Amino acid sequence: METRELIKALSADARRSRISMRAAWSSAVLAAVALAAAIFFALLGARPDIADAAQTFRFLFKFGVTVALAASAFGLANILSRPEADVRRSLPRIAIAPALLAAGVIAELAVTPPDTWSARLVGTNSLVCLTFIPLIGIGPLALLLLALRHGAPSHPGLAGAVSGLTAGGLAATFYAAHCTDDSPLFVATWYTIAIAILTLLGALGATRIARW
Template identity: 75%
Template sequence: METDDLIKALAADARRSRLSTPAAWSGAVLAAVAVAGIVFFSLLGARPDIVGAAQSFRFLFKFVVTIALAASAFGPLTMLSRPDADARALMARLAIAPALLAAGIIAELTISAPDTWSTKLVGTNSLVCVTFIPLIGIGPLALLLLALRHGAPSQPTLAGAMAGLTAGGVAATFYAAHCTDDSPLFVATWYTIAIAVLTALGALTSRRFVHW
């Protein structure tokens, strides 16, 4: 039997014997969002001035970036759960969130005085950010890795990294509702570091636990 035929047979057998792949991913996503929400509201909660903050484009822009990241990483993640996956076309979508953030940074640097840039970058909640985004995202990451095990990924490290990016985007979306640092400079620095922790954890964990 040719290798390609064997891969297709194994994948077909997995689909017949277990929960369907779409159902597994739908359940994982819903559970991941629910778990992230429970952890967020248990540990932090929304910022006190969220109603007023919601009138600010800078505050809302954080959600645009984090949701774009989660959505763009989820496509390659589901694709990579298949043994015959070629996610290169979907991987290009990962540039959406960084491009949005880069545009936000350019706008921020244009309208703000240079002597305020370092203050905006450092912010007031950097330690909270790099601590709580991974804490909020660890549960969603575990659920997405479990869903990944339902498939048959031939590139588990890359698939795990996509799970970490997705979980990081979900966690950062919740955390953004608490964070009082709305500058794109802050988001680009500290949110990125926090999400990178989950991405690395997903990649390292999947190498050992996600295989076929």
């Protein structure tokens, strides 16, 4: 009789954990978007010529890459928060954004003169990019790591890194509305470095707070 009661209690706890985990991730992503938006509009805001920029492919392409990264990374982070996650089968989900960016870089190199490549890569806002993407993303990353604690990731460092990618993609999406450097060469260089900072912080943070 005691064994049956124990089994029932464990089953009830498992059901509550699953519901709690879904609620935690839903709440975390909504709060992360709201927090990133608040930081962005408080510190930067959209570029003055955003209406004209929105008519260009390069400007819109930035959002295609960053939104794809944030969405695919968030889905993967949710999967990796479960102990039964198949890492090898799950990781290809994250390849969409890099593939888009690689295609954009190839197209940029094909249609622009070689003597302009260096200037397009360096841009005019590299330091601003490296500062504000991590600054916008650090709060959302903390929220995602807190949500990760409601799961039981078998690879907490990897799950944290993917949470960092999610926060980085979200922060980069907002920052892209301010950035006047629209070249895929600039995005591939400086956005990637800035997002990598959050990815590293996510991996380090998760190994401390999401271990079980």
